[in-house]
Amino acid sequence: MKNSKLLVLSVCSIFLFSCSMENKDSKKLFNQFIKEIEIGQLGSAHVKHNIKKISEGLFKVNVGVELSEDIEQKGWAVKVHPNFKGTFHWAPHLTPTEQHIISDHVFRAPALIHSSSEKLITIIPDLNVRAESDYRWYMDLDAEQNCLIIGISDYFVDDHVLFKKSDLTTFREGKMELSFYIMLDKDKDAVENPWRRPLAFMWKKYGEILADKGEPLNAPIKPYIDHTYNWAFNTWKDAVWQEFKLNGKKVGAPAFIVNITQSPNYPDLVDEREMRSIWNQGWFNSLRSAQGLFRYGRKIQNEDLIEKAKMTKELALSFPQNEGFFPAVIATEMEQVEIAGRKYNRSKGWDTYYFGNSNRNPYSDELKDSPLHILDMSCTSTFMLSWYEELERDERLLHYAINYADNLLKLQDTQGFFPGWLDNKTLKPLPILAKSPETAKSITFLLKLFNLTGENRYKNAALNAMKALNDKIIPEGRWEDFETYWSCSRWGSKEYVGKKIKRNNMFKQNSLSIYWTAEALLSCYEITKEEKYLLLGQRTLDELLMNQAVWQPPYMYVNVFGGFGVMNADGEWNDSRQALFSELIIKYGKILNNEEYIQRGIASLKASFSMMYCAENLKAKKQWEAVYPYFDEKDYGFMMENYGHGGYANKVGGGIGSFTIYDWGNGAASEAYNRIVDHDGEEFFNVK
Known part of the structure; x- marks a missing residue:
């Protein structure tokens, strides 16, 4: 089945899914950073999406779909478009062309960073949801097009070692979920050190639990x-x-x-x-x-x-x-x-x-x-x-x-x-x-x-x-x-x-x-x-x-x-x-x-x-x-x-x-x- 059109959602329409009046400040903050979010369609299936405020400047995005049949297409992705031009970027892997991706093979502390001298956006995949997924996730950073991408696709190794999307990925009948966090910062210290907040967040959420168990060894050194x-x-x-x-x-x-x-x-x-x-x-x-x-x-x-x-x-x-x-x-x-x-x-x-x-x-x-x-x-x-x-x-x-x-x-x-x-x-x-x-x-x-x-x-x-x-x-x-x-x-x-x-x-x-x-x-x-x-x-x-x-x-x-x-x-x-x-x-x-x-x-x-x-x-x-x-x-x-x-x-x-x-x-x-x-x-x- 061919790709359907991208569903383009304005920031305001996203927030319709959180109708509480207390979200006005969150909407305002979001509008200062995000121009729009694009959610790719999977065949003719209805794609559900939700954004939830976790804490100040931290939001969780969930995108889900239930397929009534298997679908083959070249990946599926969500694209976040900042409303400001980034002057500094960071990603865990290089993607020199639009065919290249950051495969989850290199999801060690995965994040995408887009910042100017005054504002900072960080995208972090939800690793708990990824751990339960049967699909290969990926990210991509297109600084030229002012775009941060997270998606699902099979991949193959190109050169030593870059990754490219496969021509076709099979999305199987049933439920599928993609989830990630968006961090928004205007604090000067956060902009000057864009890694500290995501590092602390990921360690507290994932790493500290394993460290307290003595991982990664099951015996004394x-x-x-x-x-x-x-x-x-x-x-x-x-x-x-x-x-x-x-x-x-x-x-x-x-x-x-x-x-x-x-x-x-x-x-x-x-x-x-x-x-x-x-x-x-x-x-x-x-x-x-x-x-x-x-x-x-x-x-x-x-x-x-x-x-x-x-x-x-x-x-x-x-x-x-x-x-x-x-x-x-x-x-x-x-x-x-x-x-x-x-x-x-x-x-x-x-x-x-x-x-x-x-x-x-x-x-x-x-x-x-x-x-x-x-x-x-x-x-x-x-x-x-x-x-x-x-x-x-x-x-x-x-x-x-x-x-x-x-x-x-x-x-x-x-x-x-x-x-x-x-x-x-x-x-x-x-x-x-x-x-x-x-x-x-x-x-x-x-x-x-x-x-x-x-x-x-x-x-x-x-x-x-x-x-x-x-x-x-x-x-x-x-x-x-x-x-x-x-x-x-x-x-x-x-x-x-x-x-x-x-x-x-x-x-x-x-x-x-x-x-x-x-x-x-x-x-x-x-x-x-x-x-x-x-x-x-x-x-x-x-x-x-x-x-x-x-x-x-x-x-x-x-x-x-x-x-x-x-x-x-x-x-x-x-x-x-x-x-x-x-x-x-x-x-x-x-x-x-x-x-x-x-x-x-x-x-x-x-x-x-x-x-x-x-x-x-x-x-x-x-x-x-x-x-x-x-x-x-x-x-x-x-x-x-x-x-x-x-x-x-x-x-x-x-x-x-x-x-x-x-x-x-x-x-x-x-x-x-x-x-x-x-x-x-x-x-x-x-x-x-």
């Missing part, structure tokens, strides 16, 4: 930590732990990545997924994970584990510096080995080692040829300082970091930015992302170094860099970093770097650079005690939290509540970055005396373990065994970095991956737990 280290240094030791000599010193660290073919239970031959290597960069950092191992070994009095952690420290100090700058990766040569007519990827061993840099960059796919990355060096140097400050007063760590910092300062431009990449031979800055939020990590590093040395030049450079981010990055949400364009989601890397997607009035955005900026702003506040940094830090943190799952969708088959997504053009749930984020969220909660943040931080850390293959995670265990039936107790601790990466998940293991990155998975999550326990005590996780 400690057993997951034990599984991690038993997996890495016992049952999977032959594949994970890498130990060799470098410049006469014994060094070691877990391998960058291992896959299911390296399981002691795998019935076939090993086929390594990528080059055998060890990374110290913005994602995968062996020095960060080693601090967690050190803390764990110290607590259980295991000298062997402490020694392994120290070997990783020695490895980091062995990365050669050139005018203070240093590589991020050490790797072995690889080869293709043919056995019984099949080729397998194998390492030639650590005798063939070489240094290089992350190949997630716009210049080269080869580690050897990739440029030096300022972000990676600032991350590793920050971890050197935290090791020096909290674990061992090894002066070599401080001297290494100072050597880097003194050369880093020479690269700061007149606006305050640090460049993205340096040519690995000439050490000259390269042009791409020369003015980006990656600068934030260098701010945190320099302020930490100022704390340890008292040298004002580090503080002054950091505060100057923060001014650049405040002026050029934060106001328009330009969250572009290396992962935004040069990881697995490369959509837009040719045409959109530094440019907004016009239809959405948004940049392609990545959550890592939002995190680094919120972290840097908190560091600025702790150094200066100036309130402006704390307020802007909270705003930035709230933008980050729009990537955190506030509910447990019925169409996700592992526990995802509390976990984080990656960016507005990818499909992950429960991404490992959530372990990195957790303590920062908790810190903001303590400083702001906000229990919501503390609950969110704890849920974020717990979600870091909910993908682990082990007896404690019954739902995840079932999914793993559906794909890899040979897994058993020897594989406890194996953990994919995220879930549903490709834009889909199903009951039989769809969305489950095939590898573990220790430094961006179980090892990183365990480090975060061990660090927070050292700072706050183990009982912190048991207090509501």
Whole structure:
């Protein structure tokens, strides 16, 4: 059956369904924000609709229909038309054309935001109604046409990862309901931080209930930590732990990545997924994970584990510096080995080692040829300082970091930015992302170094860099970093770097650079005690939290509540970055005396373990065994970095991956737990 005409309802006609005289003020407020609402027709069925005032500036819209027969058409939607032009917009996913949609696959904390300097409209799907629906919901943001959309449609994945409406969706005979909230704000604080009110609303309505139950884990965290280290240094030791000599010193660290073919239970031959290597960069950092191992070994009095952690420290100090700058990766040569007519990827061993840099960059796919990355060096140097400050007063760590910092300062431009990449031979800055939020990590590093040395030049450079981010990055949400364009989601890397997607009035955005900026702003506040940094830090943190799952969708088959997504053009749930984020969220909660943040931080850390293959995670265990039936107790601790990466998940293991990155998975999550326990005590996780 063909689409019928859209039913256009004026604001006044909508309110005829709430005839009480006390609604006059509500009608007046609504008219100040909303021009009209369009409700799509489903065949010839009568569409019922109702708007109810929940509280001041908060309304709930219900649209329902009862079909007497099955209907096929290209989706069904409700369109909200504001009566003012928006200058700022936000949505959880990009929809560069009218065929694209924001599938409910990425409904973590779903909202559409449309604001000017004086008014703010927020649309939030009713997740309780969605949880009971058999249909796939979607949203869309058309900034060019001044339109906010929520609807129902089947979808398919386009590129990596955007979503498009299917040509036809079957609407089955019977009742169907679509429900959402509309928030209207004129308050200056709400306009300046458009995420705070919807975040608080969604957490109170959905997240707090789950957090109070201890979700997303059904067991204490400690057993997951034990599984991690038993997996890495016992049952999977032959594949994970890498130990060799470098410049006469014994060094070691877990391998960058291992896959299911390296399981002691795998019935076939090993086929390594990528080059055998060890990374110290913005994602995968062996020095960060080693601090967690050190803390764990110290607590259980295991000298062997402490020694392994120290070997990783020695490895980091062995990365050669050139005018203070240093590589991020050490790797072995690889080869293709043919056995019984099949080729397998194998390492030639650590005798063939070489240094290089992350190949997630716009210049080269080869580690050897990739440029030096300022972000990676600032991350590793920050971890050197935290090791020096909290674990061992090894002066070599401080001297290494100072050597880097003194050369880093020479690269700061007149606006305050640090460049993205340096040519690995000439050490000259390269042009791409020369003015980006990656600068934030260098701010945190320099302020930490100022704390340890008292040298004002580090503080002054950091505060100057923060001014650049405040002026050029934060106001328009330009969250572009290396992962935004040069990881697995490369959509837009040719045409959109530094440019907004016009239809959405948004940049392609990545959550890592939002995190680094919120972290840097908190560091600025702790150094200066100036309130402006704390307020802007909270705003930035709230933008980050729009990537955190506030509910447990019925169409996700592992526990995802509390976990984080990656960016507005990818499909992950429960991404490992959530372990990195957790303590920062908790810190903001303590400083702001906000229990919501503390609950969110704890849920974020717990979600870091909910993908682990082990007896404690019954739902995840079932999914793993559906794909890899040979897994058993020897594989406890194996953990994919995220879930549903490709834009889909199903009951039989769809969305489950095939590898573990220790430094961006179980090892990183365990480090975060061990660090927070050292700072706050183990009982912190048991207090509501």
